[in-house]
Amino acid sequence: MSESVESAGYVFVDPTAYADEARFESACALLRREDPVHWVEGEGLGFNSFWAITKHADIFEIETKHQIFLNEPRPILGTADDDRRRAENGDLLRTLIHVDEPEHRNLRSVTSEWFLPKSLNKLDDTLNGLARRFVDRMLEFDGECDFARDVSMQMPLNVILSILGLPESDYGRMLTLTQEMFGAADEDLQRGADPAELMAVIQDFFAYFTTLTEARRAHPTADLASVVANATIDGEPLTMMQTIGYYVIAATAGHDTTASAMAGGMLALIENPDQLARLQADPSLMATAADEMIRWVTPVKHFMRTATEDYVLRGTTIKAGQSVLLSYPSANRDEDVFADPYTFDVGRSPNKHLSFGFGVHYCLGAMLARMELKALFAELLPRLRSVELAGEPALMKTVFVGGLKRLPIRFELSPHSPDTNN
Ligand code: HEM
Numbered sequence: 001m002s003e004s005v006e007s008a009g010y011v012f013v014d015p016t017a018y019a020d021e022a023r024f025e026s027a028c029a030l031l032r033r034e035d036p037v038h039w040v041e042g043e044g045l046g047f048n049s050f051w052a053i054t055k056h057a058d059i060f061e062i063e064t065k066h067q068i069f070l071n072e073p074r075p076i077l078g079t080a081d082d083d084r085r086r087a088e089n090g091d092l093l094r095t096l097i098h099v100d101e102p103e104h105r106n107l108r109s110v111t112s113e114w115f116l117p118k119s120l121n122k123l124d125d126t127l128n129g130l131a132r133r134f135v136d137r138m139l140e141f142d143g144e145c146d147f148a149r150d151v152s153m154q155m156p157l158n159v160i161l162s163i164l165g166l167p168e169s170d171y172g173r174m175l176t177l178t179q180e181m182f183g184a185a186d187e188d189l190q191r192g193a194d195p196a197e198l199m200a201v202i203q204d205f206f207a208y209f210t211t212l213t214e215a216r217r218a219h220p221t222a223d224l225a226s227v228v229a230n231a232t233i234d235g236e237p238l239t240m241m242q243t244i245g246y247y248v249i250a251a252t253a254g255h256d257t258t259a260s261a262m263a264g265g266m267l268a269l270i271e272n273p274d275q276l277a278r279l280q281a282d283p284s285l286m287a288t289a290a291d292e293m294i295r296w297v298t299p300v301k302h303f304m305r306t307a308t309e310d311y312v313l314r315g316t317t318i319k320a321g322q323s324v325l326l327s328y329p330s331a332n333r334d335e336d337v338f339a340d341p342y343t344f345d346v347g348r349s350p351n352k353h354l355s356f357g358f359g360v361h362y363c364l365g366a367m368l369a370r371m372e373l374k375a376l377f378a379e380l381l382p383r384l385r386s387v388e389l390a391g392e393p394a395l396m397k398t399v400f401v402g403g404l405k406r407l408p409i410r411f412e413l414s415p416h417s418p419d420t421n422n
Pocket of ligand 1: 063096097108249250251253254255257258261294298299300303354355356357358359360361362363364365366368369
């Protein structure tokens with residue numbers, strides 16, 4: 001049975017749709033073709049209506065018009081109740097993704113330098129060390145593991161702990177934070193949807209991060225937490241809300257996202273053995289391969305913007321006060337931009353994917369995410385003698401961030417890289 005344009009629009013509010021790749025992709029292809037600026041009516045369904053934007057060029061256009069299309073008051077799709085609560089009480093936490101100019105520019109400038117290549121390059125040894133550690137740990141699984149749970153969820157969290165300068169004993173706490181704050185709507189991942197539970201998690205983190213801020217103010221170190229704790233805007237220190245918002249986004253934004261790209265990248269290599277062999281034979285393709293994995297998976301499923309004035313897009317008027325949902329996965333399969341968009345090509349160049357968004361809110365950690373992927377696969381692939389699926393992979397149910405929650409693999413791995421002696 002062929003799907004109608006109207007029902008296709010509902011994939012964006014249905015967490016199960018994202019867990020069914022074929023259904024999601026065909027709905028997006030239909031919308032791109034038939035109704036690229038599509039009104040999704042939420043009346044009676046528990047969410048506020050919005051325009052679903054599915055073409056690459058349109059998402060690009062909206063992201064560059066950041067004076068007209070604001071992140072406030074609705075940066076992410078939630079229920080109508082969530083939207084009402086936020087309008088009445090404000091955000092529980094205000095982070096970079098919740099604010100617009102000029103607050104956004106000021107806040108972003110606090111760490112933008114820290115995320116530039118010249119600073120991040122200092123992390124090379126740390127990333128390579130972590131990649132070595134997690135690939136070595138695969139040896140302990142005796143030829144079979146769940147790559148999503150055992151490898152790809154682990155490494156990005158350790159990177160975050162390391163850049164924030166937190167001890168490994170706080171690993172479990174950071175995992176809870178990511179899962180509760182930016183959680184998928186997936187029962188396997190035990191996310192707390194209850195606002196009271198969420199409030200308790202936030203209070204716990206307030207206490208934790210307040211202590212961290214005080215410690216870094218008393219004894220500054222070289223980590224990101226020290227940069228945030230000691231930052232000033234117009235001569236004033238950041239408010240506690242801004243400081244904690246910063247830690248929270250640093251701790252959460254780079255976790256599920258990068259983990260999803262790693263697991264999805266692994267699956268793409270298993271399903272495309274010619275591309276795996278090509279990358280193993282020519283490691284100089286690692287940079288284009290990492291970007292292709294990020295396009296292929298598109299871990300962030302959307303962000304939203306709200307129009308401050310009427311705006312005509314492709315002949316359709318988006319009225320002041322209406323919201324648009326930017327569908328990054330759809331943009332990344334847009335036939336007008338990508339040759340063979342459904343082909344996984346480790347040498348794809350150019351690769352103008354929108355997985356990191358675009359414009360003033362462009363992902364601050366884009367470079368770091370790429371470095372993590374390159375470090376992991378540069379360690380793993382030369383040692384990987386064989387790999388195949390050992391069970392059914394499963395995707396998370398989510399409407400915001402996610403990818404594979406399970407990737408059972410069977411593999412043969414050499415104990416160390418063929419060109420090293422240790
Ligand atoms: C493959 C991994 C990742 C993906 C796909 C991703 C994707 C995104 C996207 C789509 C946005 C919003 C862009 C927009 O609105 O135009 C964003 C923002 C952001 N990301 Fe990432 N991200 C990833 C990894 C990371 C990492 C490793 C970090 C750092 C720890 C990070 C930190 C941030 C921050 C701080 C923002 C907010 C920027 C702002 O609003 O100015 N991300 N990311």
